[in-house]
Amino acid sequence: MSQNPMQIAVILGSLRKQSMNRQLATALARLAPVGVEFNQLEIGDLPLYNQDDDAQQAATVQRFKAQVSASHGLLFVTPEYNRSIPGVLKNAIDHGSRPYGHSSWTGKPAGIVGLSPGSTGAAMAQQHLRNVLVAVGVVTLPQPEVFLQNKEGLFDANGDIGEASKGFLQGWMATYVGWVRQFAG
Numbered sequence: 001m002s003q004n005p006m007q008i009a010v011i012l013g014s015l016r017k018q019s020m021n022r023q024l025a026t027a028l029a030r031l032a033p034v035g036v037e038f039n040q041l042e043i044g045d046l047p048l049y050n051q052d053d054d055a056q057q058a059a060t061v062q063r064f065k066a067q068v069s070a071s072h073g074l075l076f077v078t079p080e081y082n083r084s085i086p087g088v089l090k091n092a093i094d095h096g097s098r099p100y101g102h103s104s105w106t107g108k109p110a111g112i113v114g115l116s117p118g119s120t121g122a123a124m125a126q127q128h129l130r131n132v133l134v135a136v137g138v139v140t141l142p143q144p145e146v147f148l149q150n151k152e153g154l155f156d157a158n159g160d161i162g163e164a165s166k167g168f169l170q171g172w173m174a175t176y177v178g179w180v181r182q183f184a185g
Contacts, residue, residue: 006036023159024113
């Protein structure tokens with residue numbers, strides 16, 4: 001790989017500014033090794049996907065697809081809504097995959113993490129997301145999986161990962177970055 005930093009596109013399944021998953025995405029980026037940059041992509045401005053618009057995609061869709069295409073890897077950070085992924089995340093995936101034959105997802109290596117207040121740590125959302133991503137050609141890190149419950153101590157006073165979870169998540173980050181490097185060349 002070249003001297004340029006590895007670019008990771010972060011697709012966050014929550015639009016809320018104070019989202020615990022946004023906090024997780026930001027804290028995880030701080031665990032990355034030198035030479036890896038994480039960029040949270042905007043998905044809240046994408047119109048609802050409509051196949052009638054494939055021939056004339058909105059500027060926001062074109063921007064999003066270009067950002068995904070330019071990345072070396074993807075990091076999906078998703079909450080769990082009604083035991084699945086949020087609609088805004090599915091909408092972004094649909095836009096990135098269309099029109100048929102012009103997907104920005106194909107062959108991109110990805111990792112999936114999620115945080116929820118419940119004890120299952122967004123496990124069902126992550127499983128649904130894996131099912132969707134395989135259909136659009138994303139190559140998702142199979143193991144280790146990260147199911148986090150948002151509870152006292154997960155984040156420290158600075159918003160970083162707390163000591164109890166830091167070792168596990170640093171290990172995950174090392175595995176994830178290695179996964180992306182396998183595909184980035």
